[in-house]
Amino acid sequence: MSTAPEAPVSTARQALKNCWSCRVISGGGLVLCGAYVFSAARKVMRQGGPTSMGTVAQITFAAGLAAWGIVVLMDPVGKSQRKT
Template structure:
């Protein structure tokens, strides 16, 4: 006689959620992580602008820093918008 609980089988009456689906359906999780990425992009951009405002010549490192800041902010927007999750058809 076994006392271990049975795992959900995913039948018609019991939906089984996958870990990847939990993050996509959690609006607050997407908002917090996307907002954090946008704010970190703003911080990196501000650090690059501070160097440029001090009169230092624009270097390759400063341009790379601004590009990295833009990519962080874009990644945050993609996390919040979730275009892939909206494109998937639910059956």
């Protein structure tokens, strides 16, 4: 009964998980990008422009960027495993 060796984990991916400053910079950047995209969409709405599907798509995209940044900051991968 032979077992296949586990696939090696890339060092870049491992560094992002272990490097707090890398996660803060990349996650913070994503959150700030989401805030910028959201403010651009809000500026159009504040000027009295019609709320179009493009504006809704911008706000949705901004929420996705911010959520992705929060996930990078919190690093939930592997934390849900039960310790025995």
